[in-house]
Amino acid sequence: MSNKEKSKAARIIAVTNQKGGVGKTTTAINLAAALAVKQRVLLVDLDPQGNASTGLGVGYDQRQTGTYAALMQEVPASDLPRRTELDNLDIITADNELAGAEIELIAGDRREYRLRETLRALDSRYDVILIDCPPSLGLLTLNALVAADGVLVPLQCEFFALEGISQLVKTVERVRRAFNADLHIAGIVLTMYDRRNNLSELVAADARSFFGEQVLETLIPRNIRISEAQSHGCSVLQYDRRSSGAAAYLALADEVTARSEKGA
Template sequence: MLSEVASEKTTTPILAVANQKGGVGKTTTAINLATILAKEKKILLIDLDSQGNSSTALGIDYNDRKLGTYQFLINGEVKEGLIKKGIVHNLSLITADANLAGAELELIEFKKREFRLKKALSLIKDAYDLILIDCPPSLGILTLNALVAANGLIVPLQCEFLALEGISHLVKTVGHIQKSLNPNLEIKAIVLTMYDKRNKLSELVAEDTRSFFGKKVCETVIPRNVRISEAQSYGKPITLYDPKSSGALAYISLAEELLQRFC
């Protein structure tokens, strides 16, 4: 199935994994999808969050992150050592470090600052079958760069009512970007995360989300699973840490479902 999708694409899918609310499973979704999809195709994961959680969760030592997304954005060039080998074959990673936090201020002085990532990616995107961008938990200039560079958006949504309020702001932002900066941007999928089937609230949030967003909401839901948190502390995605856990099986199912949305 993956081969069929890749053969039909006319341009490299660039998918931003974004939600301005923190703690919704954004990084977890990004690293697990990247790892699963890399079993067959060349995947690049870009850690655009200055906290560097994707880099940590994929076992990249902090001392090995001196060259990463900060330099990629500011200098707009690909230096040796920028793209690092990931935890599995066919997975590459551009890491983040604390310097990336300063990029928010530095980019203010740049002309067309919203297009810095898009311009930089034009140098390397054809070398990959899919590019995933793990965005910061905000709608600042870094996330804006990701949304301008991307042709698709994956939105992890925690199953709680406050999360529904937050996603409405993101939808409005996407609308503005479509009109003025990137008409190709499209919400490909909303992923329900931290779903607890024992909790009536999770069920209600899922129902409300599906009622409002329809087919944009994935059928696969990601359960609340302690093994997912444990995996990241060991520098591994859940699919490698405990491949038989409910969290791993859910992400495998999600990856298969999302393939149909990448075209």
């Protein structure tokens, strides 16, 4: 590997939607695993619930140093990532103090840039950095948006799915103007898609009509293997690589990569 390749900055993608239950963390975990088949990936668990950490098999007793330390810049950035059971996939876990980070950040210097500064110190080690955001638009998510190059929005194929997305798009635009001129919508991914359900077809059609090419072609289906994998603390690729869920996330990884390369 050349020195030029080693120093190339990682693409940083924030996976976010202020609505809960849309498949955000599921997408972050499984997209990270799928990207790691071909690239070096870091997953950053910025959700105080810590589900991305749990979903990759990291127990609560193993999260002493993680995203809280990253935001408070208490330790060197190089000490934050930890290996997962998947080759090429590291994680910065959601440590137990993360829930109080927003309160502490309010009075902090450069509070919006803390995560960006930490991740930029790491990005030469990875090809892609994914950030699993909390289901809100507070200071934690703001840190993710300031750090990121692109925003990936999971959109569940359910009633009321499009509500709130316009608010998120406006937030991205505000962050782009005020803090991060490079920020853009990397894509909207339709999750929990059920071909047997007319509502899924209607939501998909409405999303494509409203957002156009921002909606990715890959559809993430409702698949029991995805849910079972989470209960076993692993990605669906580890649990059942032949499942429709695994195939969908591998296709999503290829599409996200192709779009990123085209945009670059």
